[in-house]
Amino acid sequence: MNRADAFALLCEYVADPGLRRHCLAVEAAMRAYARRLGHDEETWGVAGLLHDFDYERWPTPPDHPLKGSEILRGRGYPDEVVTAILSHADYLSDRYPRRTPLEKALYACDEVTGLVMATALLRPTGIADLTAASVRKKMKSKGFARGVNRDDVVRGAADFGVDLDEHIQFVIDAMKGVAAELGLERGPGGGDVPAERDE
Numbered sequence: 255m256n257r258a259d260a261f262a263l264l265c266e267y268v269a270d271p272g273l274r275r276h277c278l279a280v281e282a283a284m285r286a287y288a289r290r291l292g293h294d295e296e297t298w299g300v301a302g303l304l305h306d307f308d309y310e311r312w313p314t315p316p317d318h319p320l321k322g323s324e325i326l327r328g329r330g331y332p333d334e335v336v337t338a339i340l341s342h343a344d345y346l347s348d349r350y351p352r353r354t355p356l357e358k359a360l361y362a363c364d365e366v367t368g369l370v371m372a373t374a375l376l377r378p379t380g381i382a383d384l385t386a387a388s389v390r391k392k393m394k395s396k397g398f399a400r401g402v403n404r405d406d407v408v409r410g411a412a413d414f415g416v417d418l419d420e421h422i423q424f425v426i427d428a429m430k431g432v433a434a435e436l437g438l439e440r441g442p443g444g445g446d447v448p449a450e451r452d453e
């Protein structure tokens with residue numbers, strides 16, 4: 255298992271740029287947490303990168319992530335990665351409860367990256383000076399980033415044992431390292447700035 259093969263697998267199954275960016279964002283957060291907590295960065299990063307690789311083809315529960323888990327097992331991915339990916343789906347929690355730090359981290363990082371991305375896309379400076387306070391403010395608006403489950407964000411941080419504001423800031427800082435890949439750089443040469451809006 256290595257990052258290059260995992261990225262090739264992601265690209266094989268995911269054509270949508272938005273879904274690829276989401277997977278890259280979760281990977282960045284997972285790698286940062288692995289470094290911080292002293293876990294294997296490659297394992298945590300690959301789990302983040304591939305957690306939704308089957309979603310474009312099989313978006314309906316429980317096909318996602320069960321179909322993906324079969325593919326990963328067939329390609330020799332370690333059980334801890336496959337189980338972590340299975341455990342990020344709430345509808346499988348009775349079969350795959352989140353017990354390990356890897357499983358809890360993946361769940362904690364998944365939804366919050368969507369809030370960070372959506373907030374950063376509205377800012378003239380992108381993610382460069384984004385703060386947890388800004389994300390929390392947008393989080394209160396029910397019409398903003400409707401696809402992000404706020405309860406999952408709060409529960410994920412609590413189950414992982416991290417303060418929500420600190421967790422959001424940690425994820426922001428991790429995503430800054432891949433801002434160009436995520437389309438979150440702004441300013442001179444940083445791309446167009448979308449109009450401010452509450453969705």
